[in-house]
Amino acid sequence: MAIASNDYTRLGQAARKFLDRQHGHLINGEWLRASGDLAVIDPSSAQAIATIGAGNATDIDAAVHAAHAAFQHPSWSALSAADRERLMLRLADLIEQNASLLADLECVDNGMPRGFAGINVGGAAGVLRYMAGWASKIVGDTVDVKMPFPGSQFFAYTTREAVGVVAAIVPWNVPLMMAIWKLAPALAAGCTVVLKPAEDASLTTLALADLIIQAGFPPGVVNIVTGRGREAGEALVTHPLVSKISFTGSTATGKHISHLATDSLKKVTLELGGKSPTIIFDDANLEQAILGAANAIFTNSGQICVAGARLYVQRSVFEQVAAGVARHADSLVLGAGLDPSSQLGPLINARQQERVEGYVQRARESGASLLTQRHSPQTDGYFVAPAVLAGVDQSDALVQEEIFGPVLAVLPFDDLDHAAALANDNAYGLAACIWSSNLSRVHQLVPRLKCGKVSVNTEGFPHPALPEGGTKQSGYGRDLGRESLDGYLDSKTVLVRVS
Ligand code: NAD
Numbered sequence: 001m002a003i004a005s006n007d008y009t010r011l012g013q014a015a016r017k018f019l020d021r022q023h024g025h026l027i028n029g030e031w032l033r034a035s036g037d038l039a040v041i042d043p044s045s046a047q048a049i050a051t052i053g054a055g056n057a058t059d060i061d062a063a064v065h066a067a068h069a070a071f072q073h074p075s076w077s078a079l080s081a082a083d084r085e086r087l088m089l090r091l092a093d094l095i096e097q098n099a100s101l102l103a104d105l106e107c108v109d110n111g112m113p114r115g116f117a118g119i120n121v122g123g124a125a126g127v128l129r130y131m132a133g134w135a136s137k138i139v140g141d142t143v144d145v146k147m148p149f150p151g152s153q154f155f156a157y158t159t160r161e162a163v164g165v166v167a168a169i170v171p172w173n174v175p176l177m178m179a180i181w182k183l184a185p186a187l188a189a190g191c192t193v194v195l196k197p198a199e200d201a202s203l204t205t206l207a208l209a210d211l212i213i214q215a216g217f218p219p220g221v222v223n224i225v226t227g228r229g230r231e232a233g234e235a236l237v238t239h240p241l242v243s244k245i246s247f248t249g250s251t252a253t254g255k256h257i258s259h260l261a262t263d264s265l266k267k268v269t270l271e272l273g274g275k276s277p278t279i280i281f282d283d284a285n286l287e288q289a290i291l292g293a294a295n296a297i298f299t300n301s302g303q304i305c306v307a308g309a310r311l312y313v314q315r316s317v318f319e320q321v322a323a324g325v326a327r328h329a330d331s332l333v334l335g336a337g338l339d340p341s342s343q344l345g346p347l348i349n350a351r352q353q354e355r356v357e358g359y360v361q362r363a364r365e366s367g368a369s370l371l372t373q374r375h376s377p378q379t380d381g382y383f384v385a386p387a388v389l390a391g392v393d394q395s396d397a398l399v400q401e402e403i404f405g406p407v408l409a410v411l412p413f414d415d416l417d418h419a420a421a422l423a424n425d426n427a428y429g430l431a432a433c434i435w436s437s438n439l440s441r442v443h444q445l446v447p448r449l450k451c452g453k454v455s456v457n458t459e460g461f462p463h464p465a466l467p468e469g470g471t472k473q474s475g476y477g478r479d480l481g482r483e484s485l486d487g488y489l490d491s492k493t494v495l496v497r498v499s
Contacts, residue, residue, distance in 0.1 A: 010338040015104035019050040026209040028066035029219025043111035043346040044336035044381040055227030057235035063223035067165040067192040068241045070220030081136040088132035092125040094211040107337035109203040111345035124180040130464030131184035153499040160489040162190035164243030167236045171249045172201035173303040181479040189488035202226040269477030269487045273402040274430030277423040278308035281436035289435035290324035302406040306431040311410045318412040326371035329386035346382040353382040356405030363398040420448040429472035
């Protein structure tokens with residue numbers, strides 16, 4: 001394992017200019033000065049590279065009022081679905097035209113490798129395009145009703161209506177993508193939005209704000225306020241003019257937000273944490289399965305909600321698979337995202353670095369065997385070398401808790417029943433991955449897994465048309481796919497007596 005260097009000369013001109021800007025909040029189509037500042041830290045160097053606004057309740061109040069006014073204003077409410085679609089497509093084009101800037105910013109703000117950042121930027125444009133198509137396909141039903149009134153006739157139908165102002169709160173792990181997962185269906189449905197990115201990675205969302213203005217969205221349709229969760233986030237989710245909260249983040253914060261929303265009965269969608277199992281049967285293509293299992297946990301340094309953090313391997317191939325995944329982990333190049341040779345970026349901050357290392361250390365103290373070399377990077381950045389640990393117990397914290405880092409627990413299983421029991425023995429229920437060449441086995445196991453998504457003989461790549469979300473402690477509601485629109489629409493029943 002090598003440690004790639006960190007070299008800011010690789011940053012494009014547009015990104016350098018963007019970092020030097022004074023960043024405020026986008027409210028009612030204008031940039032407003034922030035009342036306080038937050039430092040933006042590049043996790044690969046631990047250096048401050050920019051400042052963003054520390055939004056407070058006053059900023060949030062202004063943003064929500066702007067969104068509320070825009071929701072009722074004919075420039076948005078009377079806009080045809082085709083015109084909403086056109087605006088969204090224009091925004092997607094602008095994202096692509098500014099892909100280099102956005103990828104550069106994601107790279108130094110979140111720490112992810114530049115190549116992965118580029119994929120996410122392209123993916124964000126793809127989600128907008130997919131959702132833009134739904135704007136013109138939102139329909140209700142006509143319902144045949146007969147009432148017990150002789151001689152009378154009735155006609156009934158349902159309509160779907162935008163819920164109103166959406167509070168969208170997103171995490172730092174894939175910042176632009178997470179923002180678009182919320183924005184795209186909300187805009188397609190005709191809602192207006194106040195978006196609060198995570199305080200640890202807001203830059204691409206701020207760059208997106210420029211593009212939203214450029215695309216020509218009416219003022220107030222999308223408002224962006226940066227700041228801390230306790231301050232800006234809480235003011236947003238408790239604001240009386242917000243109709244819907246769409247949250248992606250940790251389970252603890254999601255529960256807290258859900259409590260806060262109870263009194264006002266706001267609609268809530270929660271995309272929360274995970275501890276997803278990868279299950280490898282002895283009849284799998286082991287070469288592909290080993291690579292898939294490694295990618296499932298090490299992509300974005302394990303900072304992905306669906307990360308395959310628990311690897312269950314059928315006993316007869318356990319040693320071979322565990323050693324293969326560890327070998328792959330040891331071959332990965334840790335480094336700053338801007339370095340093209342880097343495959344594994346840092347974690348987001350010092351707190352996460354310490355937390356993740358703590359899990360590895362405690363597991364080793366309890367007797368787990370470390371299968372990876374773990375050369376410690378000599379840098380100020382928040383790097384964590386990948387760890388593959390065997391000899392752990394199903395009840396260990398390492399196996400049960402979301403770590404959100406490049407740490408994999410490997411355990412053996414005997415048969416399908418055993419694999420299903422181990423996979424489901426966890427508080428979370430986000431995703432699972434099965435590797436097997438036996439279709440019968442696969443289709444017996446899929447319905448037994450309690451989670452929102454199962455991928456078979458492939459990594460669980462997101463696709464705009466496929467719903468993402470979970471069950472159990474992973475939350476409820478869905479991002480992406482047609483289903484995601486439901487979270488931004490109310491249903492209205494109309495009953496008409498025609499004679
Ligand atoms: P977090 O819960 O700490 O923060 C997420 C967002 O919530 C941030 O914008 C933060 O400012 C805001 N926030 C924090 N406290 C708040 C409060 N009291 N009121 C309102 N807003 C508040 O999560 P994180 O550490 O940024 O992100 C990592 C978590 O996100 C992981 O648990 C991961 O699994 C989860 N995640 C889930 C999905 C999914 O689709 N299920 C996708 C990505 C990440």
